[in-house]
Amino acid sequence: MKIDLAQKSKELKDFVSQFETSMFLGDISSLIQFIRFDSPTNSLNGLSSPQRQLFYIAALNITSAIDDTKVMKSQYSDEDFEHIKVLLNEIEKGYEQFFYPKPDDLIDEDWKMKRMVAMPTFLGYFNQGLLNYEEQIIERIEEYFKPFEKEINNHFNLSIADFIDIYNFIDQVPNNFLNEKINKKEGQQSWEEFGNEMQSKSIPPWEWQRHLPEHFQNLFEWMYDKGKMQRYSKQSLIDKFGEQKAKAFLDTFTCKRQETDFLYYTEKNILYSKPIFNIDDEQFQLIETHQIIQAVNNVLFQFCISQPSLRERFYAVRGKKLEDKIEKIFQRFFKKKAFVYRSYFTQDKHEQDLLFLYEGLALIVEAKASKRDEPRREPDMAFPLIASNFEETIQKGYDQAYRVKSKFINHETLKIFKDETMKNHVIDIRTKNYHKAVSIVVTLERFGQIQTDLSYMLEVYDDDDYPWSICIDDLEIFLLQMEKLGRKKSDLTDFLRLREQLHGRLITSDELEVCGAFINDKLDRKQIASDNNVFALTPDIADIFDKTYQSKGLGFTNEKNLEIKTSGKYMPIGGF
Numbered sequence: 001m002k003i004d005l006a007q008k009s010k011e012l013k014d015f016v017s018q019f020e021t022s023m024f025l026g027d028i029s030s031l032i033q034f035i036r037f038d039s040p041t042n043s044l045n046g047l048s049s050p051q052r053q054l055f056y057i058a059a060l061n062i063t064s065a066i067d068d069t070k071v072m073k074s075q076y077s078d079e080d081f082e083h084i085k086v087l088l089n090e091i092e093k094g095y096e097q098f099f100y101p102k103p104d105d106l107i108d109e110d111w112k113m114k115r116m117v118a119m120p121t122f123l124g125y126f127n128q129g130l131l132n133y134e135e136q137i138i139e140r141i142e143e144y145f146k147p148f149e150k151e152i153n154n155h156f157n158l159s160i161a162d163f164i165d166i167y168n169f170i171d172q173v174p175n176n177f178l179n180e181k182i183n184k185k186e187g188q189q190s191w192e193e194f195g196n197e198m199q200s201k202s203i204p205p206w207e208w209q210r211h212l213p214e215h216f217q218n219l220f221e222w223m224y225d226k227g228k229m230q231r232y233s234k235q236s237l238i239d240k241f242g243e244q245k246a247k248a249f250l251d252t253f254t255c256k257r258q259e260t261d262f263l264y265y266t267e268k269n270i271l272y273s274k275p276i277f278n279i280d281d282e283q284f285q286l287i288e289t290h291q292i293i294q295a296v297n298n299v300l301f302q303f304c305i306s307q308p309s310l311r312e313r314f315y316a317v318r319g320k321k322l323e324d325k326i327e328k329i330f331q332r333f334f335k336k337k338a339f340v341y342r343s344y345f346t347q348d349k350h351e352q353d354l355l356f357l358y359e360g361l362a363l364i365v366e367a368k369a370s371k372r373d374e375p376r377r378e379p380d381m382a383f384p385l386i387a388s389n390f391e392e393t394i395q396k397g398y399d400q401a402y403r404v405k406s407k408f409i410n411h412e413t414l415k416i417f418k419d420e421t422m423k424n425h426v427i428d429i430r431t432k433n434y435h436k437a438v439s440i441v442v443t444l445e446r447f448g449q450i451q452t453d454l455s456y457m458l459e460v461y462d463d464d465d466y467p468w469s470i471c472i473d474d475l476e477i478f479l480l481q482m483e484k485l486g487r488k489k490s491d492l493t494d495f496l497r498l499r500e501q502l503h504g505r506l507i508t509s510d511e512l513e514v515c516g517a518f519i520n521d522k523l524d525r526k527q528i529a530s531d532n533n534v535f536a537l538t539p540d541i542a543d544i545f546d547k548t549y550q551s552k553g554l555g556f557t558n559e560k561n562l563e564i565k566t567s568g569k570y571m572p573i574g575g576f
Contacts, residue, residue: 003094009263012087015080016057017064020072021257022279025287026227027075028058032288043078046085051288052265053088058287059269062277065259091265095123098377117456118379121386124448124509132473133549134171135556137293138164143321145300148310155303157248162241163296166249168560169240170232170276171289175564177229181218188215230286231279253295254278266377273298315369318444322367323353325472326442330365333479334358334489345422347415350403355416357429361493362437364404366397369444390450390457397441398458398467408437409463438496439467446471448509455504465500470511477545478515480554485519501528508537516542 016024031043035050044050066072076084099119101107145152146160153159158166184190189197194216198208212220222228237246255274262270275291276284286292304314327340338358345351354365370393376382407414411432418424431437443451450456451469460466470478482491495518502523508514517523517537527533545554553559 003090003097005091005094005264008087008091008094009265012057012084012091013060013064013263015084015087016061017067018070018073019061019076020074021061021277022227022231022285023074023225024061024076025058025277025285026225026230028054029230029287030226043081047088048092055269055271055287055291056265057084057088059262059271062255062257063260063262063270064257066257092123095265095377098122099379114379114383117386117450118375118382120449120509121447122375122377122382132294133477133554133556134290134293135559136473136476137290137297138167139557140321141293141297141300143324144314144318145304147317148304148314151307151310152300152303156252158245158252162245162249163300164293166237166241166245167293167296169237170286170292171560173232173286174229174289175561177222181228182215182222184215189213191216227285231283232286234282234284250276250278250284252299253292254284319367319369322369322442322444322472325476326354326365326367329472329476329479330356330363333483333492341416341426344426345417345420346404346407347417347422348403349420349422350400351420352400352404355404357434359489360433360435361489362408362431362434363440364401364408364437365440365442366401367442368393368397372445372447386450387457390447393443394441394447394451394454394469395458397443397469398439398460401439401441401467402461402464405437405439405464406461407431408434436493436496438500439464441467441469442475443469443471446474446509446511449507452508452511452514453503453506466503468496468499474511474515476556477512477554480556481515481519481545481548484548484552484555487519498523498525498528502535505531505534506537507534510537510539510542512542512545513537513539516544519544 032051032054035044047053096119099115099122101111105111141164142160149160156163194208194213198205198211203211234246234250237249240246241249253274254276255270256278260270271287271291273295275287275295277287279285304310323342327342331338331340334356338356341352341355341357343351343353344355352364353367354363356363356365370389372393373385373389375386404414406412407429408431414429414431415422416426416429418426447469451471454460454466454469458466479492495515498518499514502514506514514537517535520541522541523535527535548554553562
C-alpha cells in the first residue's frame with residue numbers, strides 16, 4: 001500500500017502537538033540516554049534510528065501550534081508512544097517506497113545499480129545519528145576555526161574559547177543535577193531506613209509522601225519530570241560568563257515553541273542548529289548536550305563558507321588540518337617511529353599527501369576534505385549527485401594513491417622530492433623492501449555504504465587491490481582502541497589484508513562495525529577467504545568503542561570526565 005508521506009507526517013505532528021514541550025523534551029532526553037546501552041529500554045524497540053527519530057518528533061512538537069481550547073498533556077502514555085512509533089515506522093517505509101519499482105519502470109541492471117547505491121546512501125544520511133565523540137568535535141572547532149577568530153568574534157560576539165567554555169559549562173548541567181539532587185550523600189537515609197522509620201511511627205504508606213526527606217522528594221519529582229535534569233537558568237550563564245556572552249550564546253543556539261511548516265523527516269531540523277529550548281526566557285532546557293557542540297561546529301562552518309573573504313581560506317585550512325590529524329594519528333600508533341613524507345612530489349611530478357613507512361609496511365594516504373552533499377530521494381536524480389561526490393573524494397583519492405602504489409607493485413624505485421621542479425631531492429625508496437603497501441583514502445565525512453563497500457562504485461586498477469577508505473574520526477577511534485588493547489603494527493597489517501577482501505560482500509554503512517568485528521574476532525578468516533560469504537554487520541559490534549570510552553577513556557587529547565569514567569560509580573549521562 002502506497003504511504004502518503006505528507007498525510008502521515010501531518011498526523012504525527014498533530015499527535016505530538018498535544019504534549020507540553022518541556023515535559024515532552026525531558027522524556028525524549030531520557031530515552032536518548034539509553035540508545036547507547038547494550039539493552040535499550042523497551043520503548044525504543046522497533047525504531048530503526050532512535051536518535052534521529054527522537055529528534056524528529058521533538059522538532060515536530062516544538063514547531064507545532066498550541067491549541068488554546070485544550071489542556072495540554074504533561075506526559076504520553078505507553079499507548080501514546082506506541083502510536084508514535086507506528087507512525088515513525090510508516091513514515092520510514094514511505095521513504096523506502098521511493099526506491100521501489102514504478103509500474104512503467106524498466107527493471108534492468110542500470111535500474112538496480114542506481115537503487116543499490118541511492119537507497120542505502122539516502123537512508124544512511126538521514127538515519128545516522130551522531131557518531132563523533134565530543135572531544136573530536138571540540139578539537140575540530142579549535143583547529144579549523146581559530147584562524148578566523150577575529151571575523152567570528154566580530155559576528156557572534158564570542159571567541160572560539162567562549163563557544164567551547166560555555167558548552168563545557170552547560171555540558172555539566174545533568175551531572176551537576178545528579179550530584180546535587182539525586183546521588184546519595186553521607187548521612188542520608190536509605191529507602192529501607194525511611195520505611196522502617198515510618199513503620200515505627202505507625203504512619204501508613206499513603207501518608208509517607210508528607211514525610212519524605214528532600215533527596216527522595218527530588219528523586220520522585222525527577223522521575224515524574226525528567227526534564228529537570230536538563231534545565232538551567234540564564235542567570236547561571238550570566239554569573240559565569242557575563243551578560244553579553246550569555247546572551248550571544250543563547251541568541252545563537254536557542255529555540256522557542258513556535259508554529260512553522262516543518263513537517264518532513266528529511267527537512268532541516270531546527271534542533272540541529274538550535275538545540276536548546278527556551279522555556280520562558282529565564283529557564284532553558286537541553287535535549288542532548290553533545291548536539292550543542294555539533295551545532296557550534298555547524299554554525300561556524302556555515303558562517304565561514306558564507307563569507308566570500310573567508311571561504312577559500314577556510315577550505316585550505318581545513319585540508320591542511322586534516323592532513324595534520326592523519327599524521328598525528330598514525331604517528332601515535334607507530335610510536336613516532338615511522339618515516340613520514342608529506343606534501344611530496346614523485347619523479348612523475350605528481351604531488352601526493354602522505355606516505356608512512358614503518359617496518360616493511362607502506363601506507364600511501366590521500367586526504368579528502370570535500371563535503372558530502374545531501375542526497376535526493378528520487379533515485380534517478382540522486383545517483384548522479386552521489387556519483388559526483390564519490391568521484392571527487394574516494395575515486396580521486398584512490399587514483400592519486402595508485403600513482404605511488406604502482407611503484408610498489410612493480411618494485412620500481414620511488415624518488416621523492418620536495419617540489420615539482422625535482423631540484424630538492426629527498427630520498428630514493430627501494431619499494432621491493434616493503435612486504436605490504438596499502439592505499440588509504442581518509443575523508444573528513446562519512447559516505448556510508450558506498451565507502452564501507454567500495455565495490456559499488458570504485459574503479460580499481462587490474463593489478464591492484466581495494467584501498468581502505470575511512471572517515472578521519474573513525475580512523476582515530478579505531479587506532480586509539482587498538483593502542484588501548486596493546487595491538488601492534490602486525491595487527492594493523494592483518495586488518496588491512498582482511499579489509500581488502502571484504503569489498504563486494506559487506507552489508508554495513510558504519511566502518512566502526514567492521515573495525516569492531518576485527519577487534520572482537522568476529523571476522524572468520526576462512527569465511528572471508530571463500531568468495532561465497534556475505535557479511536552483514538550490526539551496530540552492537542561497534543559497542544566496544546563506547547564501552548572503552550565510558551569506562552576508562554579512549555585516550556583522546558584532553559579527554560573529558562576521566563575521573564568520573566574510571567570511578568565506576570556513575571552511569572554515562574550528559575557529558576560522557
